[in-house]
Amino acid sequence: MSCLHIAVQQQVIDTRHKTLLRSECYLGHRSLRRGHRIEGSMSTDNHEMKSHELKSPDGQGGDRVSTAAAPPIRARRIKFSYPTGAMKRHFVNDDLLMSHVVSMLSSVFPEGEDFFIRSVKYYMKDVTDPVLKAQVAGFIGQEFTHGREHREINERLQAMGYPTRRSDRLTKRALATIYRHAPHRYSLAMTAALEHYTATLASLLLTNSKARDLLTSDEVRALLLWHAYEEVEHKAVAFDVYRHTGGGEGLRIWTMRSIHLTFLGSTLVSTTLSLLTDPSTYNPVRLARSVAAIRSNPWLNRDVLRELGTYTRRGFHPSDNDTAYLLDTWRAELFGDQGVLAHNLVDGRRASSN
Numbered sequence: 001m002s003c004l005h006i007a008v009q010q011q012v013i014d015t016r017h018k019t020l021l022r023s024e025c026y027l028g029h030r031s032l033r034r035g036h037r038i039e040g041s042m043s044t045d046n047h048e049m050k051s052h053e054l055k056s057p058d059g060q061g062g063d064r065v066s067t068a069a070a071p072p073i074r075a076r077r078i079k080f081s082y083p084t085g086a087m088k089r090h091f092v093n094d095d096l097l098m099s100h101v102v103s104m105l106s107s108v109f110p111e112g113e114d115f116f117i118r119s120v121k122y123y124m125k126d127v128t129d130p131v132l133k134a135q136v137a138g139f140i141g142q143e144f145t146h147g148r149e150h151r152e153i154n155e156r157l158q159a160m161g162y163p164t165r166r167s168d169r170l171t172k173r174a175l176a177t178i179y180r181h182a183p184h185r186y187s188l189a190m191t192a193a194l195e196h197y198t199a200t201l202a203s204l205l206l207t208n209s210k211a212r213d214l215l216t217s218d219e220v221r222a223l224l225l226w227h228a229y230e231e232v233e234h235k236a237v238a239f240d241v242y243r244h245t246g247g248g249e250g251l252r253i254w255t256m257r258s259i260h261l262t263f264l265g266s267t268l269v270s271t272t273l274s275l276l277t278d279p280s281t282y283n284p285v286r287l288a289r290s291v292a293a294i295r296s297n298p299w300l301n302r303d304v305l306r307e308l309g310t311y312t313r314r315g316f317h318p319s320d321n322d323t324a325y326l327l328d329t330w331r332a333e334l335f336g337d338q339g340v341l342a343h344n345l346v347d348g349r350r351a352s353s354n
């Protein structure tokens, strides 16, 4: 059965309010959506999403934004806690490499989110579209909360032996240098590109049960599911601000190409340095087992690479890959009364999160 067939069946299941949690083939929705992409509108049995024609500040043009009819983006009041001793040293499925990779990715989030906020906020004054303005406000609130919560888990990881503070310091220095010396347009292009990275990884987490199964720590899984949900929710905001304020295709594509190198390169370097601080790395059996597990790692698959690559296509828009069904599916799973995050939401905001 082809990926597209599976996707079609999943869409049908979704529209009947059944679970999509066992979905393994999210890129099928790209093909599915292409079929529905007629004059910027898409509808299914009970799901309808209308495009919003976004005018640039000079009143010209019409950059498509397809999130206008989606629920408004807003920051949820949420809190996670990591009691001492609650997490195993190798908290990602007891896997050496993956525990260091996830720790190092988490370590760059607080400063990364802060950079995203500054980059988008700088152009806030040029955003004239009220829908996009409201989305930017929600984006800023969400990224701020992500940074705060990741800072907290990073402290816990530091106490467990992962060098998250050092990574945080280096990230801060690098991003401050870019923000100070590069054109603001480049910072915004970087933000839009990195948002595509986070949205791609977030979609994988929400669609692939094997990827979720690796997160054997309940609190880490809850944190990443919440973060993933909101990344999917606001995935087009920085991109739309970039377009709306006159950002061109050349810079956007070139920036993503440079991000492919720097993001993957810096993740590789920071993970290696982190591994060198871990006594388990010097256990050859442990290391060999972890390296061997890379081959079957659900995070490293062709669909992810393909999805990352779509960004450098001219005319690309984040909503080309329809992920609205993911939000529909996970909303109750995460934020409902019996949801995974029910006890993390602050002051009974569950109902309004639905």
Ligand SMILES: [Fe+2]
Pocket: 113, 142, 143, 146, 227, 231
């Ligand atoms: Fe985020």
Ligand SMILES: [Fe+2]
Pocket: 143, 195, 198, 231, 234
């Ligand atoms: Fe984000």
